[in-house]
Amino acid sequence: MDQIDELILRETPDQASAIAVIDAPGLVERALEIAADVRVWCDDVRDAELVDEDLLVEHPEDLAGVDLAWGHLPKSLAALDQQAASIQGAQDVTFITGGRVKHMSKSMNEVLGKHFTAVNATRGHKKSRALRAWGPANLPTDWPKARHNEVLDLTIVAHGSTFSGTKLDAGTRLLLDNLAVDGPRVLDFGSGNGVIAAFLARLGLEVEARDVSWSAVAATLETAKANDVDVHATWVAGIDDYADAALDAIVTNPPFHQGTTKDSTDTLDMFRAARRVLRPGGQLWCVYNSHLPYRRFLNEHVGPTRVVAQDRAYTVVVSENQGS
Ligand SMILES: C[S@@+](CC[C@H](N)C(=O)[O-])C[C@H]1O[C@@H](n2cnc3c(N)ncnc32)[C@H](O)[C@@H]1O
Structure with a gap:
């Protein structure tokens, strides 16, 4: 349990018959002491791996009908909206969700206010705070969302936590505008809404996609379906499980965050594994x-790396694997 978990427990009613635990694996044990029906949903596969498989639900909508829900506040308002929509269904449900004060905004109360008749914020404790919402509005969920992108002529589907939602990220656009990939077997690493994977699949390549985020993997599969292309998507972190020399190409707009923190560790690990x-x-x-110093790193860890395109914000590079 961390400080946010402790804060959530302090705010919790003594009794509940069904509890949803969202992105908070540290609270599962306590939930099992209180309720016979405990349902756990984690977006990040690394959180899900900390939880007994039997307790995990397959889809956020499987949380519907609980009378108490605990969560760690997600980074995006869209993710919070999908969580709040997913736990509707019972006559009454209380949702207690906490985070670091520096990552919280008034807009979070507004999002909860759309799904619940009452919302308040607890007092801060050790730089954390929880929001408590109750009185479900029982609005039907409108997730996932889809939007047609005219530039690419592709429909992009997204869940609440999916990076960039249904929009084409500006860096991804520069990458796709300049891409010339040799296949057949290509991986979209960190596939998000699946736009890169769908673009590659439309070229006739054998496309695999992977992401640590459930929302991303689900969105990738739904984007592929919406565009009538085949993509094999996996909910997994990194690429260490691939056999040697398995892939002809990796295409990526890689992660630069872990939750709310700027962090390139996962990306650098993936670059290191790419040569194998x-x-x-x-x-x-x-x-x-x-501004990121990736080119030197790629030169050293993958092979000769050249700049293919650059604009004011983004750089597109291609590295050729020289083998070990
Ligand atoms: C910058 S986003 C790019 C998403 C999408 N490809 C696009 O271009 O819009 C990076 C993605 O990497 C995912 N990610 C983060 N760490 C990862 C890891 N260790 N393994 C696989 N995917 C990861 C994130 O969940 C996020 O969806």
């Missing part, structure tokens, strides 16, 4: 914020 996982001569295509 790509066949000799295979390519890693990557777009990143131009």
